[in-house]
Amino acid sequence: MAREKKRRVSGRRSPLAAVALIGIGLLATGGIYAGASAAVAATNDSSTSASTALTVDDGKKLFQANCATCHGMDLQGSDDGPSLAGVGELAVEFQVSTGRMPLAMQGPQAPQKPEQFTEDQIKAIAAYVQSVAPGPTYPSEETLDGKGDVANGAEIFRTNCAMCHNVAGAGGALTQGKFAPSLENTSALHMYAAMVTGPQNMPVFSNMNLNLDEKRDIISYLLYLQDHESVGGFGLGSLGPVAEGLFIWIFGIGTLIGVTVWITAKSN
Numbered sequence: 001m002a003r004e005k006k007r008r009v010s011g012r013r014s015p016l017a018a019v020a021l022i023g024i025g026l027l028a029t030g031g032i033y034a035g036a037s038a039a040v041a042a043t044n045d046s047s048t049s050a051s052t053a054l055t056v057d058d059g060k061k062l063f064q065a066n067c068a069t070c071h072g073m074d075l076q077g078s079d080d081g082p083s084l085a086g087v088g089e090l091a092v093e094f095q096v097s098t099g100r101m102p103l104a105m106q107g108p109q110a111p112q113k114p115e116q117f118t119e120d121q122i123k124a125i126a127a128y129v130q131s132v133a134p135g136p137t138y139p140s141e142e143t144l145d146g147k148g149d150v151a152n153g154a155e156i157f158r159t160n161c162a163m164c165h166n167v168a169g170a171g172g173a174l175t176q177g178k179f180a181p182s183l184e185n186t187s188a189l190h191m192y193a194a195m196v197t198g199p200q201n202m203p204v205f206s207n208m209n210l211n212l213d214e215k216r217d218i219i220s221y222l223l224y225l226q227d228h229e230s231v232g233g234f235g236l237g238s239l240g241p242v243a244e245g246l247f248i249w250i251f252g253i254g255t256l257i258g259v260t261v262w263i264t265a266k267s268n
Contacts, residue, residue, distance in 0.1 A: 054120050059128030062121055066102055075133050080106070087197065088135020089126035094193035096122045108177035109200050136196045143216050144188035146223040153221030156214055160205070169222055174201060183222050191219045 064073060070081030077083030081103075084092075095101040099113035115122070130137065158167055166172050169183035178201055183191065195215055198204035205215070 054124035056124065056127050056131050058121075059124030059126070062117070062125050063128055066116075067125070070103070075129065084129055085133045086135045087129065087133060088137055089130035090136040090138060090193050091197040091199070092126040092129045093122060093138075094190055094197060094199060096125060098190065100199070109179065112181065136193075138189070139192050139212075143192060143212055144219060145216075146188060146220045148213065148216035148218075148220035150217070150221050150224045152214070153217030153219070156210065157218050157221055160210070161218070164202075169225055184226060186222070188219050188223060191222055 063071075070078055071084050072078050072081075075084040092101075095110075096117060097115050097119075099115045100110040102116065103110050104113070117125070157165075157169075164172060164174065164180035165183055166180075171180050171182035173179050180201075186194075192215060193199075194202055195205040195210065195218070210218070
């Protein structure tokens with residue numbers, strides 16, 4: 001009996017064995033969980049990339065849900081919005097990506113505000129409009145590269161655009177509550193789109209008015225202004241002689257009057 005009892009005692013497992021088994025179990029469970037998580041993540045990434053590739057049909061659904069109230073189910077327009085016949089995808093991209101559309105309320109001019117759609121949704125809506133009402137489309141990368149003739153662009157801009165946008169592209173007020181927006185943060189694509197589609201009160205500059213090279217030069221000039229600060233001192237908002245004259249009158253003449261009064265008071 002003693003010998004049998006001794007054998008049983010010597011065959012007992014070590015306490016470390018249980019710890020080792022638990023560790024192996026945890027490692028196996030962790031490995032399985034990590035593999036499953038990676039598989040799910042890969043599936044989600046593929047579904048996300050698939051969902052971002054929106055089609056023309058997706059653009060049609062977005063248009064009917066968000067734009068048809070004013071522009072009509074068939075882009076024919078209504079009392080609250082113009083027809084979109086011939087506007088093309090470039091005009092849609094400009095209006096929607098700058099937040100001007102959808103319009104919050106009727107007014108003299110649609111203000112720029114944060115966009116309400118993603119880039120893919122905007123492109124899908126634009127593609128749908130282009131498929132139904134073809135019009136101006138996106139330019140080549142060369143037109144937007146900012147490597148045109150800056151000096152020629154400045155001259156063309158002063159002749160055709162400065163009377164509204166200011167020679168420095170700072171914008172300005174127009175009649176009846178309308179205004180020419182500042183171009184200080186405008187992208188090259190939207191500069192081109194504005195020239196080609198004529199949004200708001202801006203005229204359309206076709207290739208008969210300004211050819212592609214001249215448009216490229218204007219874009220290059222405006223991009224140059226965005227990248228280079230004025231070397232002429234305090235810019236005063238780049239609003240031109242009115243702001244400069246007001247500054248001189250208030251501070252210059254005011255300072256002279258103040259010094260004159262001070263000298264007179266001292267002499268008395």
